[in-house]
Amino acid sequence: MDKKRNHIIDAYRGFTMVSMILYHSCYDYFIVFGRNYDFLRSKSAFLWQQSICISFILVSGLVWPLGKKHVLKRGLVLLLLGSAITFVTSVFMPNEAIYYGILTFMGIATLLMLPYDMVQRRSLPGTKVQQENLSGSAAQYRNIPITEVQSTGIPNMAFQNTDNKKTDGRTEDTHTPDNPKFGKNISVPTESLIRPFKSKDKIFIIVYLILFVLTKHVPNGYIGTRYHALMFLPEAIYRFPVLTPLGLPTASFTSGDYFPVIPWIFLYMTGYHLSGFLLSNPVIKKAGSKKIPVLSWFGTKSLLVYIIHQPVCYGIIWLFCHR
DSSP: OTTTTHHHHHHHHHHHHHHHHHHHHHHHIIIITTGGGGGGGGGHHHHEEEEEEEEHHHHHHHHHGGGOHHHHHHHHHHHHHHHHHHHHHHHHOOOGGGOOHHHHHHHHHHHHHHHHHHHHHHHHHTTHHHHSSSGGGGGTTTTTTOOOOOSSSSOOOOOOOOOHHHHHTTEEEEEEEOOTOOOTOOOOOOGSOOOOOOHHHHHHHHHHHHHHHHHHGGTEEEESSSOOOOEHHHHGGGGGGGGGGGGGOTTTOOOOOOOOOHHHHHHHHHHHHHHHTTOHHHHHHHTTTSTTTHHHHHTTTTHHHHHHHHHHHHHHHHHHTTT
């Protein structure tokens, strides 16, 4: 039994991966190969697509504190992969080219959460006490978040490596940071990577969810819900291409997959503030102690599956349509 991961979260992500593969297969069949262009206009297709996006991004924020690699490296890799997808789709599928897609957003969110996490940890009551309980020179880490954004548009949650360390006759899961500055013999308790859930986290969750809902249509020119605009934004702020990744696209901008910082960063941050509650919850920890066949595998290989699934789906649908 693998104690390094919460398999119920892996399984949920795996379920979302399977849902995404099915959705993109339908998209290729109905839209790319022109079988039924009304597919995207249906309410069921819209809700299906939104459930996938919301699940991936929410879980990505949820597992942000548990990544095992450096945040900077992870964020840059995601940005590089996003750029590669932009290049490939613009060359081979110009009508469906992807600019500022899900991986690009995840890379940006990964990097933005680093300073945000530092501020949150320093402002939490009790955090300093927890850090002072770290053994030996690990206390040097008290102001350095030993985390990594392990989130891809399809959150590729990777939990920290753990070793069994004997402490006062008990077995304690510890994480060994691979940081040459401090050396590999420094151990930090696994639980210290998870922010304690405080009452103000509830406020952040509510606020960020409201902001997500109200700014969902900022790229469309207004603040409000899908059916009710509270305020229209000035057209002048949509004239600068440099603001497109922020959520202010120009009138001529098109993309086969567009995930701007606004509104999606608010959903990502909602997941981040949920992490202290869900990842420390004993019921969820117990439920996640065993793998769920197939779904857990998809969850652990989500980044790889995301990268290869679209060309595979496209090829299968092409063969089906040209048989």
